[in-house]
Amino acid sequence: MPDLSHWPLDPSVRHLNHGSFGAVPRVALERQQALREEMETNPDDWFRRLPERVGRARATLARWLRVPAEATALVPNASAGVSTVLSSLALPRGSEVLVTDHAYGAVAMGVARAAARAGARTRTLHIPLTATAEEIAAGFADALTPATSLVVVDQITSATARHFPVAAITRLAHSAGAKVLVDGAHAAGMLPDPVGAAGSADFWVGNLHKWCCAPRGTAVLVARGPDASDLWPLTDSWGAPHPFPRRFDEQGTIDLTAWLAAPWALEFIEETYGWDAARAGMTKLAEMAQGILTDALRADPAEVAGAPAPAMRLVPLPAGLATDHEASHVLQRHISAVTGCETAITSWDGRGFLRLSAHVYNTVADYEHLAERLPDCLNA
Known part of the structure; x- marks a missing residue:
């Protein structure tokens, strides 16, 4: 599990959606x-x-x-x-x-x-x-x-x-x-x-x-x-x-x-991690996470090529999932309940995506944990 000693986040949950609501250090x-x-x-x-x-x-x-x-x-x-x-x-x-x-x-x-x-x-x-x-x-x-x-x-x-x-x-x-x-x-x-x-x-x-x-x-x-x-x-x-x-x-x-x-x-971020190092680490981790989840879902990375954000990445979901705003919220709640991971599921142009975020408290193990459970979760 990641080191959450500086954060009030629940350690029993994998917090993989920093991009929506953030997290505030103690x-x-x-x-x-x-x-x-x-x-x-x-x-x-x-x-x-x-x-x-x-x-x-x-x-x-x-x-x-x-x-x-x-x-x-x-x-x-x-x-x-x-x-x-x-x-x-x-x-x-x-x-x-x-x-x-x-x-x-x-x-x-x-x-x-x-x-x-x-x-x-x-x-x-x-x-x-x-x-x-x-x-x-x-x-x-x-x-x-x-x-x-x-x-x-x-x-x-x-x-x-x-x-x-x-x-x-x-x-x-x-x-x-x-x-x-x-x-x-x-x-x-x-x-x-x-x-x-x-x-x-x-x-x-x-x-x-x-x-x-x-x-x-x-x-x-x-x-x-x-x-x-x-x-x-x-x-x-x-x-x-x-x-x-x-x-x-x-x-x-x-x-x-x-x-x-x-x-x-x-x-706090500057003194604990250094902002330049934090940004570089988040970008590297987001890229790795995208690769891990893309492989797990057998998704096509070419679908989301182009101009990706540094610390947020997309993974295409199987066709037919999260095709609109409401369906994406339903799926997000299902993933949270089944995998113990808080994620962002987004919908754009009739297509569903897993949107990954990375911050200083995340680790590769967080995304590997999700990758092990997400395929079966989506098939349930």
Whole structure:
């Protein structure tokens, strides 16, 4: 079994789905609990001083992401960051928002609603699973039109674990006169410089509860350029008179201890594993895991070639399994009950996949354990 001494994870379970909900190290949870106790000891003092403390935490997180603090706001999650941009950005009537068929479901629905409210339309670009980075960029080049006002693109796709060339896509979009919103939900921590890798994208959102292991409810919205001043929190509060991003630092009586404790998670990974070593290890382990499970299921690796994410990989499931969103959840629960492994089962374009994640607490034995049990489980 893996060494979980630094993590509160149940040692009787194989935790192979870090990419969905993350895992928080004990040191960050202990820091968050101490902050909660401080909050409850004197709520009046706590909330009056909270915006200043949030500002300091925000500056620390921005520095780690290699972006200016004045371009960085904290939000509850990446979807909230996308919704913030969509609610603040004026989409011209009759224009179009370009997304791909790999977009996260909640984001795709949010884009469709925002476009409808503005009298704009949404167009979905199909990207084959086997597309290389160059082919993905070429697909965007062909899809952009003078009517495209906004491109919403994943840096690392959720359901399909693809790594999109967002810097190249941003250059193409800007050349066509469109703004770019990069959904980097899985990018922070998995990539060494996720915002820099997005090039000159107008907006970038990313979760810190996934690969960065921060307490849940911690994400970042980075905005550069004149549109940043038009961004407002989804709920108005007393920070409204302040400029971006300070207006996001004051959120009424919401428990923001996750934001304050997040730097402890980043520091823990650096001190315990080293971020560069952790990323290299996760990438190597994910690649090995993909090979182990592909062999176990006698799957065709060519189906998921192209541009894989570093620490998330896909394994095709037998035909007929997890063909839609609901069926994938049913199968995930079945696998958990039968194998003792928490996994991610995804569905894309009518095809089911096992999505593998790797983090510092995982081992090769975890994936070998799943490989020994999964074929019979799928046949049950």
